[in-house]
Amino acid sequence: MNLYKGQNLIEFTERFKSDEDCLEYLAHLKWTEGYKCRKCGHIASQERSNFSRTCNKCSHTESATANTLFHKVKFGIRKAFFICFEMATTTKSLSASYVGERFGVTEKTARFFMHKVREAMKSSENHPIEGEVHIDEFVIGGKEKGKIGRSYNSKKKKVICAVELTDEGKVKRMYSMKINNYSTKELKKLFEKHISKEAAITTDKWKGYRPLMEQYDITQIESDNGMNFKALHTMIHQLKSWIRTTYSWVSEFNINRYLDEFCYRINRSQMKENIFNNLIQRMVVANKIYQVELICS
Numbered sequence: 001m002n003l004y005k006g007q008n009l010i011e012f013t014e015r016f017k018s019d020e021d022c023l024e025y026l027a028h029l030k031w032t033e034g035y036k037c038r039k040c041g042h043i044a045s046q047e048r049s050n051f052s053r054t055c056n057k058c059s060h061t062e063s064a065t066a067n068t069l070f071h072k073v074k075f076g077i078r079k080a081f082f083i084c085f086e087m088a089t090t091t092k093s094l095s096a097s098y099v100g101e102r103f104g105v106t107e108k109t110a111r112f113f114m115h116k117v118r119e120a121m122k123s124s125e126n127h128p129i130e131g132e133v134h135i136d137e138f139v140i141g142g143k144e145k146g147k148i149g150r151s152y153n154s155k156k157k158k159v160i161c162a163v164e165l166t167d168e169g170k171v172k173r174m175y176s177m178k179i180n181n182y183s184t185k186e187l188k189k190l191f192e193k194h195i196s197k198e199a200a201i202t203t204d205k206w207k208g209y210r211p212l213m214e215q216y217d218i219t220q221i222e223s224d225n226g227m228n229f230k231a232l233h234t235m236i237h238q239l240k241s242w243i244r245t246t247y248s249w250v251s252e253f254n255i256n257r258y259l260d261e262f263c264y265r266i267n268r269s270q271m272k273e274n275i276f277n278n279l280i281q282r283m284v285v286a287n288k289i290y291q292v293e294l295i296c297s
């Protein structure tokens with residue numbers, strides 16, 4: 001089977017004409033390295049007409065969607081594929097109400113499924129950024145004063161952001177996450193998840209970064225209102241306006257999901273040919289997420 005490539009909606013529609021086309025694709029990705037029964041571990045099975053597999057030993061049947069993020073999608077696998085395609089290839093902001101309208105599901109259903117997709121977009125944390133890295137913090141929400149940098153307004157959500165730069169000073173990769181405050185302990189979370197010890201890091205003169213110099217190669221320079229961190233601040237502006245135009249209100253609980261979505265697309269903007277397949281692959285291997293984990297607290 002050929003893996004899906006490209007961003008062309010007509011070609012996509014031709015390829016995935018029915019639920020069966022989608023199930024076949026999922027089953028292919030799921031068992032591409034061979035089948036193994038989840039109940040008894042046996043490796044021989046019968047393939048059913050709906051692309052599920054029945055174990056030859058214990059007769060346990062596993063559907064193509066079981067144990068994936070497509071499990072029990074109420075509105076059908078084809079719509080789910082289309083929403084994934086849209087979320088993977090868009091360069092615009094997609095709100096749940098827009099997706100609901102376009103695909104004929106309720107806003108609530110769209111929101112819930114889109115959170116599952118964002119879960120799949122989460123970084124594997126297997127490829128920490130290296131080379132030249134710029135790091136800064138910013139805030140989301142509340143009234144904007146056009147000011148960049150640390151804000152202590154408690155209503156705003158604090159976020160830390162790192163970019164890896166190319167030799168030309170362009171953004172190669174980006175990671176971002178919510179922090180509770182600007183302490184070293186909180187800043188360190190991003191370093192531990194996403195930054196290589198080999199990276200040459202530049203930050204502004206915030207003292208919170210200083211204790212991290214023992215483990216990381218950090219140089220501190222004046223921010224000069226962001227002028228010394230131009231590529232990073234361009235990304236921060238894009239991220240903030242993307243969130244502002246799509247989501248009038250982003251809850252504390254969900255903020256990391258939106259940051260993951262934004263960074264996922266940025267980090268694959270050079271690999272757009274394979275982005276849909278990459279996303280479906282992630283949906284397949286991600287553990288089942290129960291509704292309760294997605295509900296906003």
Ligand SMILES: [Zn+2]
Pocket residue numbers: 037038039040041042055056057058059060
């Ligand atoms: Zn079995």
